[in-house]
Amino acid sequence: MWRSLGPLRLPEWEQSILARWQAERTFQRSVARRRGGPTYAFYEGPPSANGKPGIHHVFARTLKDLICRYQTMRGFYVPRRAGWDTHGLPVELSVEKELGISKADIGTKVSIADYNKACREAVMRYKATWDALTERMGYWVELEDPYITFDAKYIESVWWLLKRFYEKGLLYRDYTIQPYSPAAGTALSQHELNLPGAYKTVRDPSLTVQFRHQTEPDLYFLAWTTTPWTLPSNAALAVGPDFTYVEIETFQPYTREPTRVILAKESVPRYFSAEGAELPLSPEFVDVRTGRLPYRINRYLKGQDLIGQRYEPLFRYVEPDGDAWRIIAGDFVSLEEGTGIVHIAPTFGADDLRAARKNAISPILTSDAHGNPTPLVDKEGRFVPQVTDFAGRYVKNYTDAPDYRPVDEDIALYLRQRGLLFRKEIYEHNYPHCWRTDKPILYYPVEAWFIRTSALREKLVALNQTIRWYPPTIGEGRFGNWLENVEDWNLSRSRFWGIPLPIWRSRDGRYERCIGSFEELREAVEESRKQGLMQHNPVMHPDFDPHRPTVDEIILVAPDGTPLYREPDVIDVWFDSGAMPYAQLHYPFENEEIFSQQFPADFIAEGVDQTRGWFYTLHVIAAALFGTVAYKRVLVNGLVLDKEGNKMSKRLGNVVDPFTLMERYGADPTRWYLISNAPPWENVRFDEKRLAEKVRSFFGTLHNTYEFFALYARIDGYQIQPLPPVDQLPLIDRWLLSEVEKLTAEVSEAYENYYPTQAARLIEDFVIERLSNWYVRLNRRRFWKGEKDQDKWAAFTVLRYALLRTAQLMAPIAPFYAELLWEHLGERGSIHESDFPSSTLLWRDLSLEESMEKARRLTSLLHSLRKQSGVRVRQPLPQALVPASYKNWLDPLTDLLKAEVNLKAITYLDDHSQAVYYELRPNYRTLGPSLGPRIKDLASYLHTLPQEAILETLQKGKLQWEGHSFSLPDLEIRAQALPGWLHASEGGLTVALDTRLTPELEKEGWARELIHHIQVLRKNAGLEVTDRIHLRIHLPPSYQKALQSFASLIAEETLADSIEWVDNPIAGLSPIEFLDSVSLYIDISRAYEHA
């Protein structure tokens, strides 16, 4: 019992606690113990084990862990299941790098089956490292049966969800504009565009062209484009609704015919020189070479007013499907370049498509040989036959043809001949190129499947308002704004390693089927077998793998016998993780009851970067299909930056390895540091020096306190006993218990508010300031004094109680050391199976808390005064003087204060004593609103008030001033000074110190000085604190005589059985300097006990 653990060695202790937890299955037991209680549902966002975990993972996981541990201690059943996110681009890219292949090689050089096999292996590469981190940091989550997104069962649940979207009409096929390489014949990912060297500076012709107003003769809209080949696909023109436009009277530069054009006011100088405004409006002043045009501004127009006006198309190869060729609003329209009017080709630009959709304008499409809709440029990058003037011509030189003639030039020529070209320039800009063929990419329409999230917008927003966000601003701002502007979710990825879209379609698009379960697929394959389209049924196989290529080989059949082929895409991995509440339980195929208990989650926690990620996908799926939220509370954490505030990255070499950290300092300090340093949602600047400091200041102090307790408890054979009734305890114990209750209440509140930073800081402050630096420091004597009486046992009991309570309060954040304390303080079982303490108001004594706080401040003032006086602390001083108004709260603490500062008395000064000066100031807070500017006059009036008037005011409790009557709460009273004494004031407290020594006090000071020297010798001699001694002492006779009257005090303090005063310096001993001037000889010898 009360074993000493020696100096702090957290990493080592943590290892043995880990071993114990594992052997006793403490985590599982702590969860199981609460089964039957209310469920607190927690979802673990699945990490990808494709890379090594970093310190930021420790941060996020500490937050998750501590909330779950806290709720478990509160009595909730908190099942926690680990999961793995396994699909997606990062895995694919790493595999491609390893195999030395590119995407185009998949299916040719490497089979899809082999490729996916490699992905499946690569994605779990660091699973062991992740599991090791989870365990080492004390993150309690069930690792033995994790959910894995590539599991067939997981995928089946995802299919079921997709089919529900499909049935609700929320899953639809459309196209999206993607970077596309005609030369390579493939779409490129955003990632491929970001490869170094992808962006090249190129020179393209840029045209400013005239779109003829439909009803007003000779009025044109001027639009600017750097991709002339998209002009045949023009469907609309976009303006900025808030911009100002001008109508200008001028001449067509090439035909010199009078004309009127509209463009943005800011663009005028780009097209018209100032000189032009002065020139007569006559065609002979047109200079085609320099571009000089005479012009007049006719009128100003608001962009808003242009919207809806119609124009004649430049080309009319295809009749548009619907209401094209009009002016629309575009938020992307800029005044930096061009005319402030933007040509919109929805088939070849992402902004264009978005704007067109918003305005219900159909893209310009025609039909290919099979009758399927196609844009005016085919996948090889050639104009389709319907574009008669340019049919078959490549829009860029994709084939390296030596005689390639840029089609852009011919389009310019064509327009010029028709008087529709206003200007042609060469434009130099950065443009992305295909990294393999080095050819410019095309933004091209690619078929894709979408979730119609835009139709859910209101529901998403409304449900979000019921989610508790920590901090709230992210829910309202970042997430809320995103939802309000949400657009349809493009689910398609033309990749290989992912959950395949369970949709089969006929070539002509007349038939389509979405599959929602393996059972359904199996039956569908059976039908298709009957029709002879399939030879065997792969879904019959017990290990059916729903990945590519297996599903690609399945051909289904339409009622009329038409074969149906799978849509080739896989889905966005974010859908995988958003499906986790259902798919982790293989819902609805299994576990319906468990699902209903654990959905929605009470709590999730991830980084801010998940706003558009997991937070979003969870929300969309739950809102769309279940009409509810997926999580009720979400705690958002910021990033972990290095100590300079830079993001940690391999490139900068500032990545901190969590394992090294935990081996060096321990998991608890790492967790504690991350939690206590700053609120979770702010970025944490990680500084190892501070972590080391945390070990020393908090864990070191707490551990010292335990060691102190254990040392004396061991010596005295303290036996655990219940707390005595509070009213029988000494004041200081009652104070500590009150503080413990206060701490409990405040820490509980912090946890309840998902603000663990506050909890950690409160605990730190309690341990360092109250428990260690005040309670233990003041009570040391009670622990080592001789008698084993009630008072001593009470001290042990109260201190042990406070330590245990501290352990429980800190257990969620620092589970290891809390466990250690629990065990060593003699409690059974694991602290994590204990019930979180609730605070007892009964033990609170608010006035005692406040008085003690003041007394602590007073002590600090007195220490500072002693320091100024130059009198050693060992020298007792006669008295401290304080104003009489302190009497009520200070009286009970007098003894403590006297002992702490080594005083003989505390004297209260009468209010009328000349020694106290009072000062009155207005209470700005209460008087400010009513007095307004006159408060300054009152302040100066109070300042000039004589002392007698102040005292009179204090006595009457009232003050009259210029017709106003003030009571005491309206005035701030300060005891300002005690002239003639050594005094100090701080925060309304004033104290003076009497440093006049009487001979008697001086002698006592000598005695204490002597005791001090003896203690040093005891220590140097290596004596145990309980060893008894014999003393022989020599001092000059005058001192010797004075000290003899303190012999019993000296003997008691130093555990001396005998003191012999010797007349002469003791031979063989060197003198000790006593009181800076006197030679002292002490001979110390251990007293052996005789039987």
Add this chain to the structure above:
RNA sequence: GGGCCUGUAGCUCAGAUGGUUAGAGCGCGACACUGAUAAUGUCGAGGUCCGUGGUUCGAUUCCACGCAGGCCCA
């Protein structure tokens, strides 16, 4: 370009429903204590509370506009 967050001592962070002396810890300097001692206490130096305007008797706090850093999205 848009949304959100942050800006207080050399560093990491508190704080103030707007109130006249803005705090802590670390670091730095000085001293003390010595029955927790690889612990502890006291004192000191150190601040334009990012800037500018506004509201107010009073702004570091509220409002507006900026600046800087971060995250997400274009």
